[in-house]
Amino acid sequence: MKFAALFILCVGTALLCIKPLGIYIADVMEGRSNTATRLGSRVERLLYRCCGIDSTVDMTWLQYAKALLLFNAIGALFVYGLQRLQSWLPLNPQHFAALSADSSFNTAMSFVTNTDWQGYAGESAMSNLTQMAGLTVQNFLSAATGIVVAIALVRGFARHGAKGIGNFWVDIVRSSLYLLLPLSLILALVLVSQGVIQNLDAFKEATLVETLHFDQPKSDAHGDALKDASGNPITEPAVTRTQTIPMGPVASQESIKELGTNGGGFYNANSAHPFENPTALSNAIEIAVILLIPFALTYTFGRMVGDTRQGWALMIAMLVLFGALASSAYVGEQQGNPLIAQHGVDQSPTQWQAGGNMEGKETRFGIAGSTLFVAATTATSCGAVNTMHDSLLPMGGFVPLFLMQLGELAPGGVGTGIYTILIFAILGVFIAGLMIGRTPEYLGKKIQSREMKLASIFILTTPILVLLGTAVGVMTQAGTAGIANPGAHGFSEILYAFSSAGNNNGSAFAGLTVNTPFYNAALGIVMWLGRFWPIVAALAIAGSLAAKKRIPVSEGTMPTHGPLFIALLIGTIILIGVLNYVPALALGPVVEHFQLTAR
């Protein structure tokens, strides 16, 4: 009941905003005048003048792709440099040293690709300057990159006999200036009202009420953890009466982290940390905001192609997939752990306890607030976490894995969701065309071999990266060294890491030690290729479609706004996901589920 209420509250809020926000995005990206563009037009023109941009140029898809790649590569070099030089730069009140080269590479790739995978702990590694000028800036720019690719692909459907698909520089400025910046400012203030902090202070020392005795891991002169003969960490007793409380500009990063489906937290605990996500209300707001723009872009799509029914059809397909998998995660976790039940522990929900599997979850969120967040963060490319995913039960862990592996399109990341589901729509009508023996078409555009080859590059790139990466991870000493739990769960940890990196999600199972040269390098490479190879293919499809003439609707045209098409689309998405990943999933969460229930 709590889950249903929270689902309706969060998803309902996002759905209520679909039309107004979708219209706003379409207007802004199409250059139509409204209050926001009138207020910001001077800044927009100034930016073009300063950067020497001719905003009237309509770029071909190749020019668009080259500008996008160059822009993001420069961003990666900047974030890399910032981390390596942070000890000499200002706004470093804790005097943090430079991060290692491999960690800096991983983080640069991670934030430029909207993955926001974090191999480091923000509060004990990153200066405020790195957090703000490096990571938060990329939160905006990587989200804007996703939006502009989506808009370019939509223009491919909307235009006829055109060479160009828009101007990358204009699109990136408009999506940042008129959409992401104002919305994140509003959201930051809302989050501050809930208790999220925003300051540039040095860390605070608090005196504890009680003296704390704990076991502290011992490390060698290089800072590496010492282990005994059986591989367990060596610890020594320690005592403390103080606690360090990290401060920083959290709210400003938190807002764009959710709004831009980035997911990189200021703190290592991410949205489980009380300074990032203090209350049940802030949790509900964050879930709704994660879903906000991805759902709204379906309406933007419908409006730009001149038939909003097309957008609603994609939205319903997204909603059905999201609802089904989110509910599965909730049911899986609410049932509780059978091993604990054997000891007679009551795991049923009552007035006094959330019940179910509460390991790794915050009591202020409970099962419902945790599992809906798990689904929202992996159905999009967000990757923020308010729960330890490693502690999910096998079938609970299956849901985020599969949501990522489906391609994060239900509703998907900011921009990436709509362009990914559009590629699946192209594939769906192609399959339908083969079945009934007609030339496939979508929105009046013939789908031919060129589009199908490009769609294949788009769809196959990520599974190849994920499965090859996982194979290398489980076959090498460097890959298996970081596993916390051997067996099926350990396999899931590696599969999750590469699924998260390849699909640019960024959430972590967290049982795997990944801040090592192997994982930093391998995941960094997978993140880049998993982001930009599909983007190049999507832009090429946009260019190809924009050049085509529109075919008039005839009796043989398959309607793409009705229930049949929605069912076909959902079937295509699940079929591709299952074909790609079932063997790997069977070795991980499925085996673990049977091991757990057979005891």
Added chain:
Amino acid sequence: MDLLYLAVILLLLLATWGLAVAIDHIEDEK
């Protein structure tokens, strides 16, 4: 190490750039 990772970033850029140019080249040939 810095040079190695900077080289990897440039290689990834080139590999993606190359994919775009290759796709465009195939289209031109058609």
